[in-house]
Amino acid sequence: MIHVGENTWNLRILITDLQVEKTLRVRGDQHIGGVMLQLVDPEMPKDWSDHALWWPARNIWLTRTRSTLDQAGVQSDSFLYFTPMHKTLRVQLPDLRVLDYRVNFSAKTFGAVVNLCKDLDIRYPEELSLCKPVEQEHLKKNFSKLPPKLIPVAEANGTAYLLPAPDTNSFVPITNAYNGSNGSLDRTYGQNGNNLMSAPHSPYGTTPRRAATAPGTPVSSPTGTWKPQNGASSYAAYDTGSNYGDFQENLAVSPRSPSPDVRARLVRPKTLVQKARLNVGWLDSSLSIMEQGVREYDTLCLRFKYYTFFDLNPKYDQVRINQLYEQAKWSILNEELDCTEEETLMFAALQFQVNHQTDLRPPGLDASNELSAQSNGGDDDIDSALNELQITLEGPGGGGDAGNITRIPELSDYLRFQKSHLFTLKSSKRYFFTYRDLHLYLYKTQEEAGRTAPSISINLRGCEVTPDVHLAQGKFGIRLEVPPEGRNGPNSEFWVRFDSEEQYAKWMAACRLAAKGRSLADSSYDSEVSSIRSLLQMQKPAQAAPLNINPRSVDAVDYLSPKMLRKLSGKAVQRILDAHANVRQLQLMDAKLKYIQAWQSLPDFGVTLFVIKFDGHKKEELLGVAHNRIMRMDLNTGDHIKTWRYNTMKAWNVNWGIKCMMIQFHDENVVFSCLSADCKVVHEFIGGYIFMSMRSKENNQTLNEEMFHKLTGGWS
The missing domain is CATH 2.30.29.30 (Pleckstrin-homology domain (PH domain)/Phosphotyrosine-binding domain (PTB))
Structure with missing residues (x-):
């Protein structure tokens, strides 16, 4: 320790914007806010309000400006960065498009997702989260068998070294496949280790951040990812960098196919164990993005995490429905869910209808105008609400015996x-x-x-x-x-x-x-029966003649999974066109909603898998987490051995020391360790689903972030 005066010492801080290192004379009882003021030159015409201190060795932000250096644990051998909190993040949407977006790297991940969804016009952001891109290589081993992840730390004098990553639930490193780099320290810190926030080349064709872009706005055009296609002019708003309304409108309609390099990196799990290992990449909602090994211009995936979709409304959820449809589509094409041949052809037919309706869509017609055009003077909101109330009061059948409350159906x-x-x-x-x-x-x-x-x-x-x-x-x-x-x-x-x-x-x-x-007697019984009939009808051989479409213009690779392509071989395109005759009357939004509905009806839908070991057992097993229950499952067959429902659960918590999770039910305690991801991921899924179950149309739908973190954050 170098003593400069009584109870004072030197603290080295790198100002990343200027690439200048300063050595300040500080005291242990000095507040962090005071240290930041010492760094700022009052004569320099620059807004430093978005800057904060980052401690690379500890991998934490020092955002509590009223805390002292002693309270934060900062000593004379510490080396800090004074860096912007808002940085550019590459976000891959569910439709596989990528945009550069200004995100607060110091805020909790949950808050960053809320702000992102607000700008993208996606309601109920609590259903989504960010995850690191998972590659096929990550599916070969459980997380528990992988070597510990190291994070790079670089000093201004060119010294670079590696430190163990903090104990978070994100263990997938950002690799060169997603960031156009060689995976070395140079990716983040430049060739001499000085440039903390240098921007690597992007394989997606996104444009680097423009100067003076306000935090929380999309900053680039993701069209470089996509192949030209018919009707591509409707996506021109991306190229022109025009107003944000155009940006949101285009998110409601996606290109039909990504570029070959993006599709080649899609992960296709082959077994239940590999499906379980897909969930290693979810970020911890209670930690900041930067605390989880993510740096500027890294790529994260925005995905629907919780499979309980509240109040899907075509009037207000054009973007949300489209992105949900895209996530469902890629889960089918990547074989994340098992489908019968009839179900696969039904999904392909609905996807073909979505593409067909998109091509027929007049330029400049957004989804809300399309819904108005389809209504043809139908019921307004008040009439619809009254009709719904009448059905609820009368029950199924609308009168007669159905309205007799003394009769038990x-x-x-x-x-x-x-x-x-x-x-x-x-x-x-x-x-x-x-x-x-x-x-x-x-x-x-x-x-x-x-x-x-x-x-x-x-x-x-x-x-x-x-x-x-x-x-x-x-x-x-x-x-x-x-x-x-x-x-x-x-x-x-x-x-x-x-x-x-x-x-x-x-x-x-x-x-x-x-x-x-x-x-x-529930009012939804008749609609449930009708929905089941409709899904079965779409899987039958078509009664109507198919559209007069040249089969050579249809690429079956865009509509079928590799397994089904091999099975159907040369008959694939004709089978798709035959199945399409069942759904050819559907409008664009209806086709997407039917696809989502059929997706939700699959036997394995909504079950997130983890490889676990129960306490006292040597055999690996599967744990399935769904919106209302957790299930003990066979590792090879997926058969359900036992089910525990959330309404019988008293408490759930994690022993961070031994990395075990314990769930207390009314009649037993269940203790297990998670092998395919950190136990915090399981903890967060359970707490998240309980939070989702608390939502209702009667309640005030103001998002309660504090309650979300109480249910999902655990303790450390």
Whole structure:
């Protein structure tokens, strides 16, 4: 320690804008704000209000200006940066376009996402987050088996060294594949280690930040990523750098295909374990972006993280619906979700219809005008609200017996049932089913119903309902995973098979509502049945003739996953065009919403996977986290071993010392360590979903950031 005077010492600080190092004479009881004032030359005509002190060795911001140097732990051997808090971040949107955006690198990641979504015109930003780009290489090993990540630290004299990264939940380093660099220290600090914020070359073709750009605005054109196409003139607003309204309008309609280099970097998981390893890159919402190893001009991906989409409204959510559609599309094309052949062709047909309607869209017509043009003098907002209220009060059917509150709606029919996993007609038994009061009652004959006790009784509240449908085989079934009646034990699994799709639609809708604790009297029952029928209809062979389209103008690679391309081979394009005849009448927004709806109906939708080990067990297993439950799953087959629902959970927390997570339920404690990501990621998913469940149209929809951080932040 170099003593200059009584209780004073020298502190070295690099002013990154000027590339000048200053040595200040400071005291331990001096406030951080006072140190910053010493750095600023009052005669220099520059606004320093956006600057703060960054401590590279500790990887933290010193933003509490009233704290003293002693309180912050700063000593004479410390080396600090005086640098802008707002820096340029490359953000890849769900449609794979990239824009350069000014982000506060010192604010919590959650706040940065909120501000970003506000400027992009995306409502309910709590559903999204930022993650580091994951490459195929990252799927080969669990995080726990990877070497510790190091971060570069450089001093003004050219000295450069590596320090262990802080203990956060982001372990994927930013690589040269996404930043056009050789991955060395030169990427961030320049060839002599001096240039802290130098901008590397971007493979996306984005334009560097323009001078005097206000924080929180998009600053470049991402069109360099995309191939020319028909109707490309509608994206000209990107090239002209015109007003921000044009920018938002273009986010509501995406180009149909990214450039080959972007598509080549897309990750396609091949196993459930690899799907689990996809979740290693999520940033910690309670830490700043810079604290998680991200530097200026690095690329992060903006994605929908929580699969519960509140109040999707075509009038207000053109950008949100389009970006959600794009994320759904790429999850299908990248084989992140399993689909049957019929489902895959339905998705391809809907995607083709979206592209077709986009090409027919008149220049300058935005989504809101399109909705107005489609309405043709229909109900206004007040009439729609009154109609919705009437349906709610009358129940399904709109009057008659349906409006009789003393009548308990029921379903009854002969169906096939079995408990074993092998579902064949020989192993299943025929029962007379009745459904009432959220229960299935099975009788041997119709005559026994109501006169004797049922042979089997199943409580559907809280159960898992999974479709088991193969149209080509004429197979319509449901798998029910029912929680145990007692305190412990695995879920019970049952299979129900139907003779027709009409039977399937009615009973599937009833089971889905019952799982949520809602009966057949619920106003949404009829719409649920109609929705199921619609999805099945879109998967059938088309009745109408396909459009007169030259098959050579259609590239099947844009519409089918690699697995399905190999299966369909030379018939792929014609099968897509045949399936398109079922959806050719849909308007642009309707086609996107149908795609999202079909995506949400897939059996594996909305389950985020992690590789874990339960306390006291050596075998690796899967943990699935969904919007209302967590599931213990088989690592190879994905079968659900046990389900715990959030409404039975008392507390969840992390032991940071041993990296274990403990969840307390009413009847047991569950302890596990996470191998594919940090346990903080699991903690944040659970807390985030609980936060999402607190939303309702009746509540004030002002975003409660403090509550979000209480539920997701944990403790350290």
